[in-house]
Amino acid sequence: MGAAKAAALLERQLTLARTRAHSAALRALGSARFHAVADQVAVLAGEVPLAGEAGHTDLRPLADAARERLEDAVAALPLLTAGSPYNAEALVLGLSPDPSPHPQDAPWHQVRLLLRLHRYAQEVLDPAAGDDPRLRAAGEALDRHRDAAEAAAAAAQAGRTPRIAPATAYALGVLHAGQRHEVEAARYAFQRAWQQPPAGTP
DSSP, X not given: OHHHHHXXXXXXXXXXXXXXXXXXXXXXXXXXXXXXXXXXXXXXXXXXXXXXXXXXXXXXHHHHHHHHHHHHHHHTSOTTGGGSSOOHXXXXXXXXXXXXXXXXXXXXXXXXXXXXXXXXXXXXXXGGGGGOHHHHHHHHHHHHHHHHHXXXXXXXXXXXXXXXXXXXXXXXXXXXXXXXXXXXHHHHHHHHHHTSOOTTOO
16 A cells, blocks of 8 residues: 555656646747747758868867766766675665755766767767777666666655655655665666776777
């Protein structure tokens, strides 16, 4: 019974979030700022190519910069701690009743975005390089990390609903704990993938 009520509560919150996002998107589409951006994009599209030498621009420095930003961001992660599939210290912090987003999650989300940027840059320079199995596995782990972190946050938020039934609160707590475990498992998977030798390394 508690699990069913928890699922219904989460579904209501998800529907409410979708409705708010839809309304915000409609307001943005009608704003002067959006129309100004659309006008600028239309003007740019009519002026392609931007310059005669654009096709001969060396993009390697930009790709190198994207790789360096990614490496710096990964170096700042607690990979040593993530080297264990069960990170008790992070789980204790992750199960905190603090309603603010988990402070450890943000750097991992940033690495996910930088990894995508790095892979896109590789694809531009060499389409085959963009399918590096090492980077693909690392990206999949970070996708799992983001999904689990967001699911845990949603469960925690639902658990703070006023006058919630104890059985429902318990089911949400179990869900929250399970998703924080999945966060740590995803960090472990990323650490394992990242430490593999890059493609083409003998």
